[in-house]
Every structure is written in structure tokens, then in C-alpha cells.
Amino acid sequence: MMLPIHEQFIEKVKEKFIRDRRLVGLLAGGSMITGEMDEYSDLDLVVVYRAAYREEIMNERLNIAGQPGGLLAAFTGEHVGEPRLIICLYGPSPLHVDYKFVSLEELEHRIENPLVLWERGTEISEVLRRTQPLHPDLDPQWIEDRFWIWVHYGATKLGRGELFELVDILNFIRSTVLGPLILAQNGQLPRGVRRLEQHVPAAIAELEETVPMHSSESCYRSLQASIRIYRRLRGHAANLAAHREDAEKASTAFLDQVYASLRKS
Structure with a gap:
């Protein structure tokens, strides 16, 4: 009102x-x-x-x-x-x-x-x-084609210690991938993370894990949480023709390698 x-x-x-x-x-x-x-x-x-x-x-x-x-x-x-x-x-x-x-x-x-x-x-x-309105549908294949490249990019920022940049990447993934998928799968328009707390309160605790503190450990955990949530959401997505399995394996292995090297240093 x-x-x-x-x-x-x-x-x-x-x-x-x-x-x-x-x-x-x-x-x-x-x-x-x-x-x-x-x-x-x-x-x-x-x-x-x-x-x-x-x-x-x-x-x-x-x-x-x-x-x-x-x-x-x-x-x-x-x-x-x-x-x-x-x-x-x-x-x-x-x-x-x-x-x-x-x-x-x-x-x-x-x-x-x-x-x-x-x-x-x-x-x-x-x-x-x-005439009738037409809201563009969420395209899971568009996301899958890009997601693992974004993961690799985030891993490079973790390795370089550019944590503010990595925080921005995590925000981007949440608003471009995770939020829209969660909203769409709950019958809402996929508008980033708008009103997600009101429309899908059950998702709050899981998404909180994707919000890091300014530390390498926290950023790594948040990126891993984003990957885990995406994999779950991807399993329920319609119109996904192909998993980019090679890109997924390469980017996640690289992320773990970067994190392991940080722990040794």
C-alpha cells in the first residue's frame, strides 16, 4: 500500500x-x-x-x-x-x-x-x-557455461590475496546464480536476491555460508559453500543440456590446490 x-x-x-x-x-x-x-x-x-x-x-x-x-x-x-x-x-x-x-x-x-x-x-x-508481458526465463545452461570459469577466477584472487575482489565475486555469484535459482525453484521471479528473505526464508541459513569475512580461510569456505549450493540447485534445474564436467573438475581442483598452498605458507 x-x-x-x-x-x-x-x-x-x-x-x-x-x-x-x-x-x-x-x-x-x-x-x-x-x-x-x-x-x-x-x-x-x-x-x-x-x-x-x-x-x-x-x-x-x-x-x-x-x-x-x-x-x-x-x-x-x-x-x-x-x-x-x-x-x-x-x-x-x-x-x-x-x-x-x-x-x-x-x-x-x-x-x-x-x-x-x-x-x-x-x-x-x-x-x-x-499485448502480453514476457519475463525472460532463467537459463540454467547459460549459468553452467560460466559458473566454473567464475570459480577459477575466484581461486586466482584467493591465491593472490585479493580478498576484497573475491568478496565481490562471491556477491556476484549469489545475486546472479544462487539467488535467482532459489527464487525460480520456489515459484518466484528470478530477480537476484530481492526479497529472498521474505519469499524463501528456509534458504537463509545456507546462503549465510556464502558471505565471508575478510580472511583467506573464510573466503575459501564461502566459495566452497557456493559450489555446494550450486551443485544442489543444478540438480533440480530444467533445460540444462550439458554439464561442463571438465571445467568443473579443473576449477575445483585448482581451488583446492591454491588453498593447500596457502596453508603451507
């Missing part, structure tokens, strides 16, 4: 955006769709515009984000491969808002059905009615 801070901000956005004839609607995604909003929720908003104004909108999107007032900071989403995205912080009470700017045509290709907060005419409703 939206809190007053969310409702008031959305009303300000609608008031400003409705004056821009290039814009045809404002939609909401994320936790507003699922009804899971709380005091820590950000706003995931979709700004729909007419394709004829694409260049103008993309050039002015930061200015457009500033129209509701109170914008403290904002940046574009190239770092996540999404230049249509603007990530904003508003004040004085801090509020995180993500805007995605899409044309009516681009709205046909989406991963969820958003809530329509405002639309000019009925074009948006018609697009949502005649």
Missing part, C-alpha cells in the same frame, strides 16, 4: 507531466503492482511518450525528471545497460524514484503489466490489452 509520501509525489508528477503534450501517460511497476510497498520502497515509474519526440525526450529526460521539484540528484542508467532509465533522489524527505522513458511502441515489449496512473486518451490501455 502506498504511503502519503508516495501518493503526494505521484500527484505532483501527474500535474507536471500532463502539461507536456509529448507525453501520453504515466505508469507504475515494481512493488506498486504486487502491493508490497512499505516505507523503504522506491517508485518505479514508466513515462510513455510519442515516438516522434524520441530524440527530444532522451535529450531532456533529466530536465523532465526535475519538473516535480525537489530533485536532489539524478543520473542515467547506462551502467545497467538501460539509457532510457533515470535514477533520482528527491527531497527534503528522501525518496528514490526510477523513471523509464518508453514510446508507445516500446511498451508492447515489457516484462510486467504496469498500473496506469494517468493516460492521455486510451492508446496505452489498448496496447496493454492487445
